[in-house]
Amino acid sequence: MHEGCSGSFAENIEVVEKVRMMGFSNHYLPMPLHIACKQCGEKIFFERYETPCPSCGAIHAVTPCHGHDASAIVCIAP
Numbered sequence: 026m027h028e029g030c031s032g033s034f035a036e037n038i039e040v041v042e043k044v045r046m047m048g049f050s051n052h053y054l055p056m057p058l059h060i061a062c063k064q065c066g067e068k069i070f071f072e073r074y075e076t077p078c079p080s081c082g083a084i085h086a087v088t089p090c091h092g093h094d095a096s097a098i099v100c101i102a103p
Contacts, residue, residue, distance in 0.1 A: 030090035037099035041075065041086045050075040054092045060085070063100035071098065 034040050044050055050073065057072040064083035069076060075086045082103035091097035 030088075032088075034099075037086075037101050040088060040099045041084055041101055043088060044074045044086045047089070049089055050086075052089075054087075056093065058095050058098075060095055060098060063098075064102060071095075077103075 032043075034043070052074055053072055054074065057070060060069050060071050061067070062069055062078040062081060062083055063085065064078060065081040067078055067080035069078055069085065071085060071087075074089060074092060075084060077084050084101050084103065085098050086101075087094070087098045
């Protein structure tokens with residue numbers, strides 16, 4: 026069931042799975058973000074809804090509803 030932008034996730038993997046299920050993994054964000062990897066601290070150019078860290082491989086993801094909000098980006102270990 027689609028919960029729109031009000032959906033909540035119990036675990037970070039659920040965000041990654043949702044982005045993949047919706048087919049947005051490789052889509053570009055409206056505005057790219059510069060973030061630090063939540064696993065190793067390496068700087069990442071976060072430009073797609075699912076972006077791996079080039080250093081440690083941790084997956085970072087955000088849903089399309091929150092693509093503008095760096096605080097909504099989640100991370101799962103590789």
